[in-house]
Amino acid sequence: MSEKPDLAERIGTAINQLDIDFSRLTVAGWLVSLLSFGVGGAAAYFACTAVMGRKGLNLAAGMTFCVTMIAVTTILFLALRRLLSLAGLRVTKSKPAASDRINENRAILKRMANAGMDLHAVHAIDFWHRFKTKDDAEQMERRAGKKSFNVVSIEPDDESDGYIVHIQVELIPSLNAITTTEQSLAELAVSCNGHPDGWGVRQEN
Numbered sequence: 001m002s003e004k005p006d007l008a009e010r011i012g013t014a015i016n017q018l019d020i021d022f023s024r025l026t027v028a029g030w031l032v033s034l035l036s037f038g039v040g041g042a043a044a045y046f047a048c049t050a051v052m053g054r055k056g057l058n059l060a061a062g063m064t065f066c067v068t069m070i071a072v073t074t075i076l077f078l079a080l081r082r083l084l085s086l087a088g089l090r091v092t093k094s095k096p097a098a099s100d101r102i103n104e105n106r107a108i109l110k111r112m113a114n115a116g117m118d119l120h121a122v123h124a125i126d127f128w129h130r131f132k133t134k135d136d137a138e139q140m141e142r143r144a145g146k147k148s149f150n151v152v153s154i155e156p157d158d159e160s161d162g163y164i165v166h167i168q169v170e171l172i173p174s175l176n177a178i179t180t181t182e183q184s185l186a187e188l189a190v191s192c193n194g195h196p197d198g199w200g201v202r203q204e205n
Contacts (some may be wrong), residue, residue, distance in 0.1 A: 029091030032080045040073030088143075090191050105178050112173070112201070119173050125201050127167045127185050130157060131194035137163035140192040149185070164197065165189075173201065 025033060048065040081091050113119050131137040134154070141151045144167055152166040167185060171177045178199065186196040 025092060026090055028084055028089050032077060032084065032091050036073045036077040036080065039076055040069045043072040044069035085191060102175070102179055106175055109173060109175060109178070122170050122172055123201050125169050125171060125173060125178065125199055127169065127182065127199045128197040129165045129167070129185065129189040129194050130160060130162055130197045131165065131192065132162045134163050136193045137165050140165045140189055140194060143188050143192065144185070165194070
């Protein structure tokens with residue numbers, strides 16, 4: 001039995017990856033969006049004109065316009081975003097660390113202190129990130145390596161049929177250090193089509 005997704009699933013995945021949140025678009029994101037819509041509209045116009053030239057304005061012409069507009073715009077947007085991603089540019093801004101996430105980190109550090117861990121000493125902190133494809137995970141590995149992060153491993157993720165990138169950073173686990181490092185790695189993960197999946201530390205006996 002083939003594990004490859006069918007056409008409908010691939011189309012749905014592509015649409016979900018559009019991630020068009022206009023409030024978070026960067027300058028590059030606006031250029032990509034406008035170019036995609038412009039080219040999609042032009043292609044749809046010419047396709048519709050070709051149909052109208054033969055049969056006049058009718059349902060077929062309207063459907064041709066809509067399908068061509070959606071298909072060309074989607075494909076071009078994804079292609080341009082991928083090219084910018086390879087060049088180290090992003091089309092959307094990363095979301096700032098939410099206050100509830102900061103509070104969660106504060107609570108974790110408090111539990112670590114109550115367990116007897118010395119929070120004034122340097123510890124090896126583990127950060128995990130999930131990706132749908134191995135290519136995205138390996139891209140995260142390369143980019144994190146360029147920023148001097150220690151990538152421990154890339155492992156298959158049985159829960160999501162994707163991959164987990166494990167990164168380890170040696171630091172003094174203050175709230176600011178943890179939150180800043182977590183946010184920096186999260187931005188890298190998002191730029192590689194992934195997302196953060198928490199952090200932790202192995203306490204020595």
